[in-house]
Amino acid sequence: AQSVTQPDIHITVSEGASLELRCNYSYGATPYLFWYVQSPGQGLQLLLKYFSGDTLVQGIKGFEAEFKRSQSSFNLRKPSVHWSDAAEYFCAVGAYAGKSTFGDGTTLTVKP
Amino acid sequence: GAVVSQHPSWVICKSGTSVKIECRSLDFQATTMFWYRQFPKQSLMLMATSNEGSKATYEQGVEKDKFLINHASLTLSTLTVTSAHPEDSSFYICSAIPPLAGYEQYFGPGTRLTVT
Numbered sequence: 001a002q003s004v005t006q007p008d009i010h011i012t013v014s015e016g017a018s019l020e021l022r023c024n025y026s027y028g029a030t031p032y033l034f035w036y037v038q039s040p041g042q043g044l045q046l047l048l049k050y051f052s053g054d055t056l057v058q059g060i061k062g063f064e065a066e067f068k069r070s071q072s073s074f075n076l077r078k079p080s081v082h083w084s085d086a087a088e089y090f091c092a093v094g095a096y097a098g099k100s101t102f103g104d105g106t107t108l109t110v111k112p
Numbered sequence: 113g114a115v116v117s118q119h120p121s122w123v124i125c126k127s128g129t130s131v132k133i134e135c136r137s138l139d140f141q142a143t144t145m146f147w148y149r150q151f152p153k154q155s156l157m158l159m160a161t162s163n164e165g166s167k168a169t170y171e172q173g174v175e176k177d178k179f180l181i182n183h184a185s186l187t188l189s190t191l192t193v194t195s196a197h198p199e200d201s202s203f204y205i206c207s208a209i210p211p212l213a214g215y216e217q218y219f220g221p222g223t224r225l226t227v228t
Contacts, residue, residue: 032215032216034216036219041203041222041224042221042222043205043219043220043221043222044156044205044219046216046219049215049216051215090155090156094215094216094217099146099158099161100146100158100207100217101158102155102156103155104154104155105154105155107153
């Protein structure tokens with residue numbers, strides 16, 4: 001069975017500081033990995049995805065993530081956080097044409 | 113491209129009544145759609161997989177008779193919450209997989225259901 005763990009429930013960073021959100025997954029084959037962002041009362045927006053190839057993937061809004069098979073991790077990073085980045089972030093693992101399993105999410109608070 | 117809509121975006125209904133939520137793929141045909149439920153401050157929990165022309169596949173613990181799913185066309189899936197109760201109040205999100213992109217789901221904006 002596939003599973004996703006996001007160890008950090010809540011992270012607070014100062015505006016302009018760097019950010020790293022952790023994600024660990026469990027999956028029997030090559031995983032399809034995703035990071036989504038959700039603002040309060042809104043749907044999900046895809047930040048980036050990894051299927052194969054280069055293990056460092058670039059996404060929207062200046063986010064990137066690195067796939068590390070040896071560590072079963074897919075951590076999300078941003079070099080300089082903006083106040084508008086405050087939101088809920090979800091890591092997910094999926095199968096081709098199949099359902100996705102989501103982590104519990106990490107709430108990001110940005111201090112001015 | 114690959115836009116998924118949901119209607120309504122929010123709905124309030126009285127306890128005991130039924131409410132239908134629509135999920136549409138606007139610019140592609142989707143043989144598979146998914147329905148998720150999200151409680152406040154929690155993650156998305158998959159409720160069921162909706163397959164066009166066949167019965168939905170429900171996740172363990174989801175009441176099939178309470179959450180009726182119909183996928184009558186390649187662009188429309190509906191979720192009907194029957195005999196709704198306050199504990200059914202939640203945020204319901206659907207997603208769809210476009211053809212030739214089976215590894216990525218496109219999510220609708222969600223429907224907020226409040227049962228009074």
